[in-house]
Amino acid sequence: MRLKEDDPRLTAYALGELDEAEAAAIETELAHNAPARRRVEEIRRIASQLRVGLAAEPAGELSREQRRAIAAAARVPGRPKASRPASSRKAARPRILRRWAPLAAAAVILIAAGAVVLPTLRRPTELARRVVPLARQKATGAPPLDMPGQTGEGFNTEAYDHIVENPFLPVKDNPLSTFSIDVDTASYANVRRFLNSGRLPPPGAVRIEEMINYFSYDYAPPRDGRPFAVHVDVAGCPWAPGHRLVRIGLKGREIALDKRPATNLVFLLDVSGSMRPPNKLPLLKRAMKMLVERLGENDRVAIVVYAGASGLVLPSTTCDKKETILEALDRLAAGGSTNGGAGIQLAYNIASANFIKGGINRVILCTDGDFNVGVTNRSELVRLIEKKARTGVFLSVLGFGMGNYKDSTLEKLADKGNGNYAYIDTISEARKVLIKQMAGTLITIAKDVKIQVEFNPARVARYRLIGYENRLLRKEDFNDDTKDAGEIGAGHTVTALYEIVPVGAEPASRPEVDPLKYQRPGQLSEAASSGELLTVKLRYKLPDGDKSTLMTRPIVDRGMKFAEAPQDFRFAAAVAAFGMILRDSKYKGNYSLEAVAELAAASVGRDPHGYRAEFVKLVKTARSLKTGQ
Amino acid sequence: MSSQGPDDKTACIEAVIGRYERPLMRYAARITGDLERARDIVQDTFLRFLSAGGPREDDRLGPWLFAVCRNRALDVLRKERRMSRLSEAQSDAQASGEPGPPVIAERREVLGSVMAALAELSEGQQEVIRLKFQNGFSYRQIAEITGLSVGNVGFLIHTALNAIRRKLRASPGSTGAG
Numbered sequence: 185m186r187l188k189e190d191d192p193r194l195t196a197y198a199l200g201e202l203d204e205a206e207a208a209a210i211e212t213e214l215a216h217n218a219p220a221r222r223r224v225e226e227i228r229r230i231a232s233q234l235r236v237g238l239a240a241e242p243a244g245e246l247s248r249e250q251r252r253a254i255a256a257a258a259r260v261p262g263r264p265k266a267s268r269p270a271s272s273r274k275a276a277r278p279r280i281l282r283r284w285a286p287l288a289a290a291a292v293i294l295i296a297a298g299a300v301v302l303p304t305l306r307r308p309t310e311l312a313r314r315v316v317p318l319a320r321q322k323a324t325g326a327p328p329l330d331m332p333g334q335t336g337e338g339f340n341t342e343a344y345d346h347i348v349e350n351p352f353l354p355v356k357d358n359p360l361s362t363f364s365i366d367v368d369t370a371s372y373a374n375v376r377r378f379l380n381s382g383r384l385p386p387p388g389a390v391r392i393e394e395m396i397n398y399f400s401y402d403y404a405p406p407r408d409g410r411p412f413a414v415h416v417d418v419a420g421c422p423w424a425p426g427h428r429l430v431r432i433g434l435k436g437r438e439i440a441l442d443k444r445p446a447t448n449l450v451f452l453l454d455v456s457g458s459m460r461p462p463n464k465l466p467l468l469k470r471a472m473k474m475l476v477e478r479l480g481e482n483d484r485v486a487i488v489v490y491a492g493a494s495g496l497v498l499p500s501t502t503c504d505k506k507e508t509i510l511e512a513l514d515r516l517a518a519g520g521s522t523n524g525g526a527g528i529q530l531a532y533n534i535a536s537a538n539f540i541k542g543g544i545n546r547v548i549l550c551t552d553g554d555f556n557v558g559v560t561n562r563s564e565l566v567r568l569i570e571k572k573a574r575t576g577v578f579l580s581v582l583g584f585g586m587g588n589y590k591d592s593t594l595e596k597l598a599d600k601g602n603g604n605y606a607y608i609d610t611i612s613e614a615r616k617v618l619i620k621q622m623a624g625t626l627i628t629i630a631k632d633v634k635i636q637v638e639f640n641p642a643r644v645a646r647y648r649l650i651g652y653e654n655r656l657l658r659k660e661d662f663n664d665d666t667k668d669a670g671e672i673g674a675g676h677t678v679t680a681l682y683e684i685v686p687v688g689a690e691p692a693s694r695p696e697v698d699p700l701k702y703q704r705p706g707q708l709s710e711a712a713s714s715g716e717l718l719t720v721k722l723r724y725k726l727p728d729g730d731k732s733t734l735m736t737r738p739i740v741d742r743g744m745k746f747a748e749a750p751q752d753f754r755f756a757a758a759v760a761a762f763g764m765i766l767r768d769s770k771y772k773g774n775y776s777l778e779a780v781a782e783l784a785a786a787s788v789g790r791d792p793h794g795y796r797a798e799f800v801k802l803v804k805t806a807r808s809l810k811t812g813q
Numbered sequence: 814m815s816s817q818g819p820d821d822k823t824a825c826i827e828a829v830i831g832r833y834e835r836p837l838m839r840y841a842a843r844i845t846g847d848l849e850r851a852r853d854i855v856q857d858t859f860l861r862f863l864s865a866g867g868p869r870e871d872d873r874l875g876p877w878l879f880a881v882c883r884n885r886a887l888d889v890l891r892k893e894r895r896m897s898r899l900s901e902a903q904s905d906a907q908a909s910g911e912p913g914p915p916v917i918a919e920r921r922e923v924l925g926s927v928m929a930a931l932a933e934l935s936e937g938q939q940e941v942i943r944l945k946f947q948n949g950f951s952y953r954q955i956a957e958i959t960g961l962s963v964g965n966v967g968f969l970i971h972t973a974l975n976a977i978r979r980k981l982r983a984s985p986g987s988t989g990a991g
Binding site: 190192195196199201226227230231233234235237238239241242243244245246247250251253254255257258259381386388 | 822823825826827834836839848852855856891927931935936942943945947967975977978981
C-alpha cells in the first residue's frame with residue numbers, strides 16, 4: 185500500500201472511523217510516509233477547530249406548551265398514538281427501518297474489504313480543468329468565490345459540485361480562452377424538475393452551457409466534408425448595454441436513421457431498491473422499449489442489471505427478436521442494493537464480445553446514480569471506462585429519478601467514457617433523448633473537440649466565457665492530442681457564448697496592476713490592426729482517429745444590434761440570462777426574469793416539439809417562485 | 814415500550830429530551846431555516862419516539878431521532894414548497910454565537926476562518942460535517958440518518974475537509990491551518 189495524501193482512507197483514519205485492522209495497516213504505512221502523517225495531523229486540527237466552532241452555534245428550545253404536550257403523551261399508558269394520525273406514522277417508520285439492516289451489512293462488508301470510502305474520481309486532467317479558473321481568478325484579482333450556501337437555497341442530499349463562475353479576463357494578460365465542448369443537457373432537465381416541484385434550483389445544479397445546449401439551433405450542417413460546421417455571430421448583449429455577445433455554434437453532420445451503422449448496445453440497468461419509484465425503473469423500462477422498437481435486424485441488444493448481485497438478464501440478441509428483448513425488459517423489478525462496479529465490468533465484457541467493427545458499440549448506463557461500487561475501487565472503474573473508450577466501446581449515461589440523484593458522479597463517468605449524459609424525468613424527455621436525438625446520442629462523429637479563441641487586444645478589452653466552468657482547458661492542452669475533450673454526435677448542435685467588453689467601452693481609469701518598471705508588455709502584431717475581433721480555432725479527432733485536425737475562423741464584428749440578431753441567437757441569450765439569474769451571477773446586471781420571459785417569448789420561432797414554449801413557462805414559474813418568497 | 818408504566822416513560826422521555834432537544838433543534842432549524850417550524854418538527858420527533866417506541870441504546874437512539882427529524886423536516890419543506898432561508902439561519906448563527914468565556918483574539922480568528930470556509934460548502938457537505946463534528950456521529954450513523962451509503966458519507970466528509978483545508982491555505986492569516 186502506498187497511501188497518497190489525498191486518500192479518503194486517511195481522512196477516515198484521522199477521524200477514527202476505521203476498524204483496528206484497517207487502522208493498523210494505515211499506521212504501518214504512516215511510519216515511513218511523512219506527507220501522509222502531516223495530512224493526518226492537519227485533518228485532526230481542522231476537525232477540532234470545527235468541533236469548537238460548531239459547538240458555539242446557537243440552538244433553540246421547545247416551547248413550554250410543547251414540552252407539556254410531550255409529557256402528556258408519555259403519560260398515556262400502552263402505545264399512545266394520541267394526536268398522531270396512523271397514516272403519518274406509517275409514512276415515516278418503514279422508510280427508516282428498511283434502510284437500516286442492509287446499510288449495517290454494507291458497512292461491514294465495505295470495512296472488511298478495505299474500501300470504507302470511495303477514492304476520488306478526479307484524475308490529473310480533471311483536476312487541471314477545475315484548478316485553472318481559480319488560478320486565473322487570482323491572477324486577475326477577481327473575487328475568489330461566489331457562495332452557494334449563502335443564497336438561501338434548500339436542502340437535500342443531491343450532490344452538486346460547486347461552480348465558480350468564469351470571471352471577466354483582461355485580454356492583455358489572457359489572450360487565449362480554451363475549453364472543451366459539452367453536449368450534455370442534464371442540467372436543464374434537472375433545473376426544470378426543481379422549478380416544477382416549486383423550488384428554485386441550488387446554484388450548483390445550474391450549468392448554463394447545458395441549459396443552452398438543451399435546445400437545438402438552426403445552424404447549417406457542414407458542406408465541406410468535415411464532421412461539423414462552425415458558425416460565429418457577434419451582436420449586442422441584452423443584459424449589459426455596450427458589451428458584445430459572441431456566439432460560437434457547431435452543427436454536427438446529420439446521419440439519417442436508416443443509414444445508421446449497425447448497433448451493438450448493452451443496457452446496464454440499475455435495479456436497486458432506490459429505483460423502485462415510478463419515475464425511475466418503470467420510466468426507464470418504457471424508455472428502453474421505445475428505443476428497442478426502433479432498432480432493426482442489424483442491431484443487437486443485451487441487458488445487464490446490477491443491484492446486490494449483478495447479472496446478465498439478456499445475452500446479446502439481434503433486434504429481429506424484439507419480443508424476447510421486450511419480455512426481458514418487462515421482467516425487470518427493483519430490489520437490492522447497488523453494485524455498479526461489477527455490473528459495468530460485465531456490460532463492457534459483453535459489448536466487447538459482440539463488437540461490431542465500423543458500427544456503434546455502446547454501453548448505456550441507466551441509474552439514479554446512487555452508485556455503490558462495492559469492493560471495486562472507484563478510480564479502477566474510471567480507468568476501465570477510459571480503456572474501453574479507447575477500444576471503441578463508448579458509454580452513455582441516463583440519469584433517472586430524484587432525491588438520490590448524484591449529478592456530478594454521472595457526468596464524470598460519461599465524460600470518461602467518451603459519452604454523453606442526459607437526465608430523464610418524463611417519458612417525453614425519454615423520447616427526446618432516445619428517439620429524436622437517437623442518431624446523435626448513439627453516433628459520435630467527432631471526438632476530443634476543443635475550442636480555443638484568441639482575442640484581439642486592439643478590439644477586446646475583457647471577455648468572459650458564459651458557462652463551461654468545468655470544461656476549461658489550459659491553453660497548452662489545445663494542441664496536446666493526449667488531452668481528451670468533448671464529443672459531438674450526428675446532428676447535434678453545440679453553442680458557446682462569450683460576453684465581450686470592447687476596447688473603449690469602459691473608462692480605462694482603473695489599472696488593475698501598475699505598469700512594469702523593467703519590462704514592456706508585448707507589442708501588437710500586424711494582424712491586430714486587421715479589424716478582426718477574434719479568431720476561433722477548433723481541434724477535433726475523427727471517432728476512430730488519434731491525431732487532431734485544426735480549423736481556424738477569424739471573426740470581424742459588423743456591429744449588429746441585439747434586436748437584429750438571428751432568432752436563435754436571441755433565444756440562446758435568453759437561456760443564458762435565465763441561467764445567470766438562477767445562479768445569481770454577479771454579471772446579470774439589472775436583468776430580470778420578466779425581461780428573460782419577454783425575450784424568450786419573442787424568439788421562440790419554429791418550435792415543433794414545444795421545448796421553447798416550455799422554457800418560457802419555466803421562466804415564469806421561476807419568477808413567481810422568486811417573488812412569492 | 815408497551816410493557817412500561819407511565820412513570821418509566823415519563824422519566825425516559827425527559828432524559829431523551831434533555832439529551833437531544835437542542836441538537837435536534839439546531840438540525841431542524843438548519844434544514845428549514847425557521848425556528849418555529851423546527852420546534853414543531855422536533856416536537857413531532859419526540860412524539861413519534863413515544864408512539865413508535867424508538868430504540869433505547871444511545872448509539873442507535875441518536876441516529877433514529879435524527880433520521881425521523883430529518884424526514885419530517887424534508888416532508889415539511891416539500892409540503893409547503895417553501896425555500897429554506899439558510900442565509901438567515903447562518904447570519905443568526907454568526908451574530909449570536911460564541912457564548913462562554915472570552916477567547917484570545919488569534920484563536921477566534923482561526924475559528925472564524927474555519928467557519929467561513931464551512932459556510933462556503935454545499936448544503937450536503939455542510940450537513941454531514943455538522944452531523945460528524947457537531948453531533949459526533951460516526952460515518953455509519955450518518956449513513957443511517959441521511960440514507961446515503963457509508964462510502965458516500967466518507968467521501969463527502971473527505972472532500973468537505975479537503976475543501977476547507979484548501980480555503981484555509983488560500984486565505985492569508987490562517988496560521989492554524991499550517
